[in-house]
Amino acid sequence: GLTVSADYYHTKTKNEVFRLGPQSMLDSINNYGVNSPYAQYYRRVDGSPLVTAAVNQANDAEWGNLNVPLKNGAQTETDGLDIGANYRLETEKAGIFNFYANANLLFSFRYSDPVAGGPYQYAGLYSDANSVGIGGEQGTLPKFQINTGVSWDIHDFTFTVNARYIPEVDVWYGSD
Numbered sequence: 001g002l003t004v005s006a007d008y009y010h011t012k013t014k015n016e017v018f019r020l021g022p023q024s025m026l027d028s029i030n031n032y033g034v035n036s037p038y039a040q041y042y043r044r045v046d047g048s049p050l051v052t053a054a055v056n057q058a059n060d061a062e063w064g065n066l067n068v069p070l071k072n073g074a075q076t077e078t079d080g081l082d083i084g085a086n087y088r089l090e091t092e093k094a095g096i097f098n099f100y101a102n103a104n105l106l107f108s109f110r111y112s113d114p115v116a117g118g119p120y121q122y123a124g125l126y127s128d129a130n131s132v133g134i135g136g137e138q139g140t141l142p143k144f145q146i147n148t149g150v151s152w153d154i155h156d157f158t159f160t161v162n163a164r165y166i167p168e169v170d171v172w173y174g175s176d
Helices: 022-035
Strands: 002-019 042-044 063-066 070-090 096-113 117-121 125-127 139-141 144-154 157-165
Touching: 022 042, 022 063, 070 117
Parallel strands: none
Antiparallel strands: 002 070, 042 063, 070 096, 096 117, 096 144, 125 139, 144 157
Protein backbone atom coordinates (compact mmCIF):
# COMPACT_ATOMS: atom_id res chain seq x y z
CA GLY A 1 0.00 0.00 0.00
CA LEU A 2 3.01 2.33 -0.19
CA THR A 3 3.50 4.75 -3.06
CA VAL A 4 6.57 6.99 -3.26
CA SER A 5 7.46 9.62 -5.87
CA ALA A 6 10.24 12.09 -6.52
CA ASP A 7 10.26 14.61 -9.36
CA TYR A 8 13.11 16.97 -10.18
CA TYR A 9 12.14 20.09 -12.13
CA HIS A 10 14.14 22.75 -13.93
CA THR A 11 12.26 25.51 -15.72
CA LYS A 12 13.63 28.46 -17.64
CA THR A 13 11.50 31.13 -19.29
CA LYS A 14 12.37 34.11 -21.47
CA ASN A 15 10.50 37.24 -22.54
CA GLU A 16 8.03 37.06 -19.66
CA VAL A 17 5.64 39.94 -19.09
CA PHE A 18 6.53 41.98 -16.01
CA ARG A 19 5.24 45.10 -14.31
CA LEU A 20 7.43 48.07 -13.46
CA GLY A 21 7.83 48.94 -9.76
CA PRO A 22 5.34 51.72 -8.93
CA GLN A 23 7.50 53.16 -6.14
CA SER A 24 10.51 53.42 -8.43
CA MET A 25 8.36 55.08 -11.07
CA LEU A 26 7.06 57.57 -8.52
CA ASP A 27 10.56 58.29 -7.18
CA SER A 28 11.76 59.02 -10.71
CA ILE A 29 8.78 61.30 -11.40
CA ASN A 30 9.41 63.22 -8.16
CA ASN A 31 13.12 63.56 -8.90
CA TYR A 32 12.96 64.51 -12.60
CA GLY A 33 9.43 65.76 -13.25
CA VAL A 34 8.60 65.81 -16.95
CA ASN A 35 12.12 64.47 -17.72
CA SER A 36 11.38 61.17 -16.01
CA PRO A 37 10.87 58.29 -18.47
CA TYR A 38 7.72 57.51 -16.46
CA ALA A 39 6.15 61.00 -16.59
CA GLN A 40 3.95 59.89 -19.47
CA TYR A 41 2.20 57.42 -17.12
CA TYR A 42 1.29 59.97 -14.43
CA ARG A 43 -1.68 62.35 -14.28
CA ARG A 44 -2.50 64.93 -11.63
CA VAL A 45 -5.78 64.94 -9.76
CA ASP A 46 -7.30 67.23 -12.43
CA GLY A 47 -6.15 64.83 -15.19
CA SER A 48 -3.36 67.06 -16.49
CA PRO A 49 0.13 65.76 -17.25
CA LEU A 50 3.39 67.06 -15.82
CA VAL A 51 4.82 70.00 -17.79
CA THR A 52 7.92 71.04 -15.81
CA ALA A 53 11.05 69.37 -14.44
CA ALA A 54 10.25 70.57 -10.90
CA VAL A 55 10.76 68.05 -8.09
CA ASN A 56 8.07 66.48 -5.89
CA GLN A 57 5.16 67.12 -8.26
CA ALA A 58 3.49 63.78 -7.50
CA ASN A 59 2.54 64.68 -3.93
CA ASP A 60 -0.55 64.00 -1.83
CA ALA A 61 -2.24 67.26 -2.86
CA GLU A 62 -1.74 66.67 -6.59
CA TRP A 63 -1.91 62.86 -6.71
CA GLY A 64 -4.12 61.62 -9.49
CA ASN A 65 -3.32 58.43 -11.34
CA LEU A 66 -0.23 56.36 -12.14
CA ASN A 67 -0.60 53.83 -14.92
CA VAL A 68 1.91 51.02 -14.26
CA PRO A 69 2.61 49.47 -17.67
CA LEU A 70 3.44 45.89 -18.52
CA LYS A 71 6.71 45.22 -20.32
CA ASN A 72 8.33 42.20 -21.98
CA GLY A 73 11.74 40.74 -21.32
CA ALA A 74 11.80 39.18 -17.85
CA GLN A 75 13.50 35.82 -17.32
CA THR A 76 12.99 33.20 -14.62
CA GLU A 77 15.01 30.09 -13.95
CA THR A 78 14.03 27.73 -11.15
CA ASP A 79 14.76 24.19 -10.05
CA GLY A 80 13.77 21.97 -7.19
CA LEU A 81 12.47 18.61 -6.09
CA ASP A 82 8.92 17.43 -5.36
CA ILE A 83 8.77 14.40 -3.05
CA GLY A 84 5.67 12.47 -2.07
CA ALA A 85 4.67 9.37 -0.13
CA ASN A 86 1.28 7.75 0.48
CA TYR A 87 0.44 4.67 2.53
CA ARG A 88 -3.00 3.12 2.11
CA LEU A 89 -4.19 0.86 4.94
CA GLU A 90 -7.41 -1.08 4.41
CA THR A 91 -9.10 -2.63 7.45
CA GLU A 92 -12.13 -4.91 7.63
CA LYS A 93 -14.10 -2.93 10.20
CA ALA A 94 -12.48 0.48 10.64
CA GLY A 95 -12.46 1.54 6.98
CA ILE A 96 -9.57 2.78 4.85
CA PHE A 97 -6.77 5.04 6.08
CA ASN A 98 -4.48 7.06 3.80
CA PHE A 99 -1.37 8.54 5.38
CA TYR A 100 0.43 11.00 3.13
CA ALA A 101 3.25 13.52 3.03
CA ASN A 102 4.44 15.79 0.23
CA ALA A 103 7.36 18.19 0.20
CA ASN A 104 8.83 20.71 -2.18
CA LEU A 105 12.52 21.60 -1.98
CA LEU A 106 13.30 24.81 -3.86
CA PHE A 107 16.97 24.79 -4.86
CA SER A 108 16.97 28.09 -6.75
CA PHE A 109 14.67 30.75 -8.15
CA ARG A 110 16.51 33.34 -10.22
CA TYR A 111 14.74 36.33 -11.76
CA SER A 112 15.88 39.19 -13.98
CA ASP A 113 14.27 41.86 -16.10
CA PRO A 114 15.58 44.79 -18.14
CA VAL A 115 14.60 47.35 -15.46
CA ALA A 116 15.38 45.52 -12.19
CA GLY A 117 18.53 43.88 -13.55
CA GLY A 118 19.62 40.58 -12.11
CA PRO A 119 19.56 37.70 -12.06
CA TYR A 120 18.52 37.83 -8.40
CA GLN A 121 18.15 34.74 -6.21
CA TYR A 122 14.75 34.69 -4.50
CA ALA A 123 14.75 31.11 -3.08
CA GLY A 124 14.05 31.25 0.64
CA LEU A 125 12.90 34.87 0.52
CA TYR A 126 9.82 37.07 0.42
CA SER A 127 9.69 39.98 -2.01
CA ASP A 128 7.01 42.47 -2.97
CA ALA A 129 6.86 45.86 -4.66
CA ASN A 130 7.63 47.61 -1.35
CA SER A 131 10.71 45.53 -0.53
CA VAL A 132 12.04 45.35 -4.08
CA GLY A 133 10.92 48.77 -5.26
CA ILE A 134 12.03 48.25 -8.86
CA GLY A 135 9.84 45.36 -9.91
CA GLY A 136 10.54 41.67 -9.91
CA GLU A 137 8.53 40.89 -6.80
CA GLN A 138 7.91 37.16 -6.39
CA GLY A 139 5.93 36.79 -3.14
CA THR A 140 6.88 34.04 -0.68
CA LEU A 141 9.34 31.42 -1.96
CA PRO A 142 10.39 29.24 0.98
CA LYS A 143 13.36 26.88 0.56
CA PHE A 144 11.01 24.00 1.41
CA GLN A 145 7.44 23.30 2.44
CA ILE A 146 5.76 20.17 3.75
CA ASN A 147 2.16 19.01 3.53
CA THR A 148 1.11 15.96 5.53
CA GLY A 149 -2.05 14.34 6.75
CA VAL A 150 -4.33 11.38 7.08
CA SER A 151 -7.73 10.61 5.62
CA TRP A 152 -10.16 8.04 6.95
CA ASP A 153 -12.86 6.56 4.71
CA ILE A 154 -15.62 4.73 6.55
CA HIS A 155 -19.09 3.94 5.23
CA ASP A 156 -20.10 6.98 3.16
CA PHE A 157 -17.89 9.51 4.94
CA THR A 158 -14.34 10.71 4.51
CA PHE A 159 -12.58 12.57 7.31
CA THR A 160 -9.31 14.34 6.59
CA VAL A 161 -6.78 16.03 8.82
CA ASN A 162 -4.13 18.01 6.98
CA ALA A 163 -1.18 20.11 8.14
CA ARG A 164 1.08 22.34 6.09
CA TYR A 165 4.41 23.71 7.23
CA ILE A 166 6.02 26.70 5.57
CA PRO A 167 9.25 27.85 7.22
CA GLU A 168 10.16 31.42 8.01
CA VAL A 169 11.61 33.44 5.15
CA ASP A 170 13.57 36.70 5.07
CA VAL A 171 12.46 39.82 3.20
CA TRP A 172 14.53 40.55 0.10
CA TYR A 173 15.85 44.12 -0.01
CA GLY A 174 17.82 44.06 -3.21
CA SER A 175 21.01 42.07 -2.73
CA ASP A 176 21.76 38.66 -4.16
